Each structure stands twice: as C-alpha cells, then as structure tokens.
Amino acid sequence: MAVFTDNRKAFFNYEMLDKFEAGIELAGYEVKSIRAGQCNLKGAYCIVRGGEVYLIGMHVHPYQIKNMPTTYEPDQNRRLLLNKKEIAMLLSAEKSKGLTLVPLSLYSKGRRVKVEIAIAKGKKLHDKRDSIKKRDTNREMHRTLKE
DSSP states (O other), X not given: OOEEEEOHHHHHHEEEEXXXXXXXXXXXXXXXXXXXXXXXXXXXXXXXXXXXXXXXXXXXXXXXXXXXXXXXXXXXOEEEEOOHHHHHHHHHHHHSTTEEEEEEEEEEETTEEEEEEEEEEEOOHHHHHHHHHHHHHHHXXXXXXXX
C-alpha cells in the first residue's frame, strides 16, 4: 500500500470522528499523474449531492501537458465510490452543524486508487495550541530519551 499524498493540515485543523475508505473515479492519465506524486489534497473537501459523494478541490497536475485533452481541468470535481449505507451516514453527518467531510490521504490498494475520508469537527484556537504544546513536549521527551 503506497501513500501518494497526505492532508497533514487536516489533522491539525480538525478532530477526526469517523474514517471511511472510498474509491475514486479517475481517468487513466490522472492515475498516472497521481502515481507520479503530482497531486495535492490541500484545501480539498467532500460534499454529498444527489445521493453521490464528490471530492472538491483536489489538484491533479497533468501527467504530460502536451498530450492532455484540451478540456482537462486539474481542479475538477471527482466522484467518490461508496455504498448506500456509507453515503447515508456521510449525508447525516454533513447536515449536522459543525461537522465536515475531509479527505485525509490518497493511496493505492492493489491496482486501485483509494481515498481515506473522515467526518471531522473543526478545532478551536485553544485546541490547536494544546496540540502544538503536546507535540513539542513529546519531541523534547524523545530527544532526552535518545541521549
């Protein structure tokens, strides 16, 4: 299982409540580009519309710019592949106040490209400060243990 990209900022800005694995609908040249590491999840999010889940804001750089179709848009909406029960859970979470759907990572599972998405709740400023403080104390503790 190779991880192509992570959304590290999501772990800092959100508290993860529940995680899901979803397939993603891609064209062949997009898969090549993702496997080459030319994609970015920064600022991406998911929405549920019409009984389907879409990933919005994921940037997939063209693999070979001269061979790309003229209508290719790197930031287009991409459909996620989930079963009905999971879509219903995501829809109810999206409707509740304060929760959002955030993509966490893009990875391969066999020959398929998968997206890990999470139901997340935004952190307040004091929660972020606590995360920074905890991270710094852990780092300092590991440094002292190494010596």
